[in-house]
Every structure is written in C-alpha cells, then in structure tokens.
Amino acid sequence: MSQSSTENRRIVLAERPQGLPNDSTLRLETSDIPTAGDGEMLLRTKFLSLDPYMRGRMNDAKSYATPVEIGGVMTGQVVAEVVTSNLEGFTEGDLVLAGSGWQDYAVSDGTKIINLGKDPANPSWALGILGMPGYTAYAGLLRIGDPKPGETVVVAAASGPVGATVGQIAKIKGCRIVGIAGGAEKCAHVVDNLGFDACIDHKADDFAEQLAAACPDGIDVYFENVGGKVLYGVLPLLNPFARMPVCGVVSWYNMPNLPEGPDMGPVIMGTLLRQKVKVEGFIIFDSFPASVYDDFRRDMTEWLKDGKVQYKEQIVDGFENAPAALNDVLLGRSFGKVVVKVD
Amino acid sequence: MSQSSTENRRIVLAERPQGLPNDSTLRLETSDIPTAGDGEMLLRTKFLSLDPYMRGRMNDAKSYATPVEIGGVMTGQVVAEVVTSNLEGFTEGDLVLAGSGWQDYAVSDGTKIINLGKDPANPSWALGILGMPGYTAYAGLLRIGDPKPGETVVVAAASGPVGATVGQIAKIKGCRIVGIAGGAEKCAHVVDNLGFDACIDHKADDFAEQLAAACPDGIDVYFENVGGKVLYGVLPLLNPFARMPVCGVVSWYNMPNLPEGPDMGPVIMGTLLRQKVKVEGFIIFDSFPASVYDDFRRDMTEWLKDGKVQYKEQIVDGFENAPAALNDVLLGRSFGKVVVKVD
Structure with missing residues (x-):
C-alpha cells in the first residue's frame, strides 16, 4: 500500500x-x-x-x-x-x-x-545525525558528561544513532571510548567503522567482567540510555567525580511491572554518594538553550564533512x-x- | 571512668x-x-x-x-x-x-x-553547626541544591545537625521547607523552634500521602541524607529540573544485605530522566574549594549571631x-x- x-x-x-x-x-x-x-x-x-x-x-x-x-x-x-x-x-x-x-x-x-x-x-x-539523536549525543556528552582527554567514556546501544555519535564525539575529544551493543556484528561495526576502543556484547554471560577488563582505569563518563544490567555493570567501575548524563532507560521501557529484587536503590544511591557522581536526566529540546543547538549544527556538519563522524x-x-x-x-x-x- | x-x-x-x-x-x-x-x-x-x-x-x-x-x-x-x-x-x-x-x-x-x-x-x-555538619548543609544546599525563593525544599533527619541547618538556610533563602523526622517531639521542634513550614513523621503509616499533602507545588530540592522510604516518597513529587544533593543514605547503612524487591532502579532512573533531575553525591571536604568554606564560616557566624539559625x-x-x-x-x-x- x-x-x-x-x-x-x-x-x-x-x-x-x-x-x-x-x-x-x-x-x-x-x-x-x-x-x-x-x-x-x-x-x-x-x-x-x-x-x-x-x-x-x-x-x-x-x-x-x-x-x-x-x-x-x-x-x-x-x-x-x-x-x-x-x-x-x-x-x-x-x-x-x-x-x-x-x-x-x-x-x-x-x-x-x-x-x-x-x-x-x-x-x-x-x-538522525543532524537532528534529535545527534543533538542528544552532542549536548548530553559535552554539556553534562564534560569529557576530558584521556578519560574513559562508556555508552550503550553503541551502534544506535545516539550511542554511535556519543562514541565518535568522545573520540574527537581524546577519550578512551568503550561501547556496549548486542551481538558480534554490531560490536565489530562499532570498533572497526566507528573507531571505538572496545565494544562489549551485553548478551555475554560474563558481561560485567568483560566491561571491567575494557575499563582498566575505571569509568569517568557513563552516557546512560539503557538502564538495567548495563547500568549495574557500570556502577562498580565509576571513578570519583564521574558524570552520568541520562537520556533514556530503554531496557526498562517495556516492563509491565518493576523487576524482581533485590532493590538496587541502595547500590545506585550509595555509589553516587561514595564516588561523588553527578547525574543529570535531560530531554534534549527542554534542557538546553538554543545556542547549544547552533553549536551542534556547526560542529556536526564539519565533522561529517571531514569524515570524523560516520553515520x-x-x-x-x-x-x-x-x-x-x-x-x-x-x-x-x-x-x-x-x-x-x-x- | x-x-x-x-x-x-x-x-x-x-x-x-x-x-x-x-x-x-x-x-x-x-x-x-x-x-x-x-x-x-x-x-x-x-x-x-x-x-x-x-x-x-x-x-x-x-x-x-x-x-x-x-x-x-x-x-x-x-x-x-x-x-x-x-x-x-x-x-x-x-x-x-x-x-x-x-x-x-x-x-x-x-x-x-x-x-x-x-x-x-x-x-x-x-x-556541628560551625563544622562538618553545618558546612555539609550549607554547601550541599546552596552549591548543588541552588534553591530559589518560593521553591519547595525537603530534607529528612530534619532535627539532626545537617537537616536542621538545611531547613533553616532554605528558610533564609525564601523557600517553603518541609522536614521529615521520627516522632511527634522532633517534628514539633522542627516546626516550632526551627521555623520549618511542615514536618512529617516518617513512622506514620500514611507517610507518603502526608508528604504529598505538605508539598502541594511539588518538590524542587530534595536534600538526600537518608535514602529508603523517604527517597521513594519524594520521587513521585519531584518537579521538572529538581535538584538532589546526596550527602548520605543513613537508613541503608546498617543493612547486611540489599533490601527485598521489587528493584526500584527503574523508578529512580526513570524519574531522573522524565523530570530532568540533577543529582550529585558529595563528600564535604572533597567536593568544594576552600572558598566555599570561607563563605560558610562568614555566613553561618552571622546567622547564629542574628538568631536566624538555631542549634x-x-x-x-x-x-x-x-x-x-x-x-x-x-x-x-x-x-x-x-x-x-x-x-
């Protein structure tokens, strides 16, 4: 039709x-x-x-x-x-x-x-790359995540439009970037085509151990878009003064009820406290002034032209x-x- | 001895x-x-x-x-x-x-x-008031919570040295301040002597309903020092762009194991996302430059002298x-x- x-x-x-x-x-x-x-x-x-x-x-x-x-x-x-x-x-x-x-x-x-x-x-x-997902990646990573050269940035859904862009911008900023994706094909794409330093398959039984091994210096920025086991694998690895922009928790969107326990609330809040973590939820077109959008359009257009960002x-x-x-x-x-x- | x-x-x-x-x-x-x-x-x-x-x-x-x-x-x-x-x-x-x-x-x-x-x-x-607890209240509330006149601020352990100080500073800044404490005697002290607008007994069966009723315009700043049921009562009341300084989760300190489920992780993270909440864990002598301590000593000494803060x-x-x-x-x-x- x-x-x-x-x-x-x-x-x-x-x-x-x-x-x-x-x-x-x-x-x-x-x-x-x-x-x-x-x-x-x-x-x-x-x-x-x-x-x-x-x-x-x-x-x-x-x-x-x-x-x-x-x-x-x-x-x-x-x-x-x-x-x-x-x-x-x-x-x-x-x-x-x-x-x-x-x-x-x-x-x-x-x-x-x-x-x-x-x-x-x-x-x-x-x-996509020049619209909402690209802007979400840009503003969340740079304005909340505030990544510094040499820091380790982790992002899930790393082959998706937000995650892929987060990783490539983090790379431009001189960070070590570790992606998380579902399956070998996506992980290969993320490393081979997008230039991530590593990509972990979240379906692996030893996911948490693999993530820890890929982040030998801990995690400075976790760009949160999935929640669930990825978040719980990240928490023990967060460094002091880590930052966590939150733009989604997609692994939890389709739950008719809350997951079974134990209650991980104490782990989440306790980690934020002990490691002095800054977390900020954001909705892209609510959370930033128009000037950030202008910066995004200018920078992203240039990065695409120069081949620094693949889409x-x-x-x-x-x-x-x-x-x-x-x-x-x-x-x-x-x-x-x-x-x-x-x- | x-x-x-x-x-x-x-x-x-x-x-x-x-x-x-x-x-x-x-x-x-x-x-x-x-x-x-x-x-x-x-x-x-x-x-x-x-x-x-x-x-x-x-x-x-x-x-x-x-x-x-x-x-x-x-x-x-x-x-x-x-x-x-x-x-x-x-x-x-x-x-x-x-x-x-x-x-x-x-x-x-x-x-x-x-x-x-x-x-x-x-x-x-x-x-106390001129040391670590007072400084924790001052820096956490003013530098992370950033309360504005007319906003609603909630703090637990409201008769304790941190909570009592948070509330009194919030009052000086023109906020509506709702405390949470354990028992009628502490709640009466918090309202009558410290000038809070309301104080809810966390031991009440209908604690969450009472808290909601005391915050008719929602919550703009939640100063987190206890975790547990107080946090879970606060989350549904948070306004867009609320701020949450986290200096402790004392209700969770003595747990030998994580609490039973359900897992409240999706509620915590989902609320931060939907309401665009800013959360920051802090350890007072790690998280702020010395200039903040100087501001604290100057302001608090004056407030005590003027009778604006009771201790x-x-x-x-x-x-x-x-x-x-x-x-x-x-x-x-x-x-x-x-x-x-x-x-």
Missing part, C-alpha cells in the same frame, strides 16, 4: 500496551487529506523517524511529554514535503522537519517547523511496516538509525 | 559489624600517653563528634574514605586541648579541631588542625558511652547534634 494523493493513512494508538507493543496497540486508518487554510501549509511525509522514546508516549503515566491519546495519531518527527503553502517562508517542494506524526499528510501553521530547503543533501539525516542509517520501506520496525528498535534488533520511507 | 593524666583510653574497631554495630564491634583499651617530639604537640580530647558516616568507615568496602583497620582507633573529629606543644602556632591551652579519633590523647604535627584559640565561645560547635546539641557524658550513643545516632534515637564530653 503506497502513498496516495486522495487518502491520508494514519497510524493511531488503539490501546495502551502492557509491555512490548503488539498487534492491538496500533491501528492503520485512512481519512481524507486535510486542506491548508490561510496561514497554513499542507505537508506530505517522506521519512518517519523511529525512536525509543515513542514507547513512553504510549503510556498514560507522567512521561517525557503529553501521552498520545487513544485514537490519536502516534507522535513522531518526520521529513515532509510542502504540497501547498499559504504561509510565508515555505513554498511548494520545500522539505521540512516537522512533528506531524505517523501519517501521510498534515496541515501546519509553521510552528516548530524547520525548512530544509528544496534539495538538501541526505534529507533523512535531519531525523549508519537503516531505511525501512513502507509506512505499514513502521509498527514492527519500532518493536525492532525497542528490542535492539535494529542496526543504526531507523527511518521509515513513507512516500 | 574519667580522663586520666597517666593513661590513654582508646576505642578501637574489634571486628567489622554486619548490620548495626553491637558489643563485639568496638573495644575500649588503654595505652600509654604518647609524647610530643620536635615539631609535634600533644592533644587531650575534650569533645568527640558522633556522625552517621562513621558506620561506613567500619566496613571494608570502598566507602567515603579509607576504612578503619581492625584494631585501629575509630575515626572521628574532636575538639581537643593542647597539653604540650613543640610546634609553632600552637601553645598550651589552645583548643583545636582535630581528626584524632576516639581516644583521650593524640600527638599531631599540626596537619589539618584548626586552632580555635584559648577561649572560643561554644567550643563543641566546631563539631540543638545533645551532650553525652563520658567517653565509654560513645558506642551506644553512636547507635542512637544511626537509629534516629538521638535528638540534635550528638557530641561526647570526654574530659
């Missing part, structure tokens, strides 16, 4: 999942294509970004942001093309970065829309495949940044 | 405790009084400070600092009198703040010794009563800052 010029496909939240989303969670619907009024434009989606945070938006609980309503279009960032525009600054054929969600068409008044121009190089990169994208073809592809992201079965090619 | 001029009483660590220290943990010994050589002075202890951190020093584990050796004198800060001095800057009769531990006499070369002069007002206060001390008479009194501190049975009058 491909994109139509007469119908708007929308994927809506049918019911709130317990644990991993399943076939009942999301529903594909069609509706009429909306019309752009005065001061509005009509957008047609070309690429839809899939990101771990989307699982949180399916919950009713207090989360990053307002949850998706039951029956509402799933939240998501897209690269879209302007079909018609009654809005200054946007003309037909412009590509834009928008938050219009999982649907073919949307009307916008231009709020929070970034115009990428008529012919940007790699338009989908605005959803791996996995393109999923077909809008209807987005739900299954999101589950792959949540389960660590994707490889690189996942975008759905919608048009 | 009182202080002698011919014998040195010492309380040493006899064995490492599992859980709460008991009669086998510490042992009272006597030895000869040491002699001050060239460049040294002999100190006679007048007051010994009792503090929760001492429990951690009894463990062999990686802790704040080097553990006390088996057979070694228990670590502790004291106010002592100079008996004889072969050291410039110290003369007989000077009172000093020293780290000479649980014993009547010690020889010092002056390293890390602060001379309080011959006749300081309230010499034991150097162990409650519990004097335990007799060196041999120190072990039981330390357990009272660890169990929340003490009231105010506990010092042992040794001489």
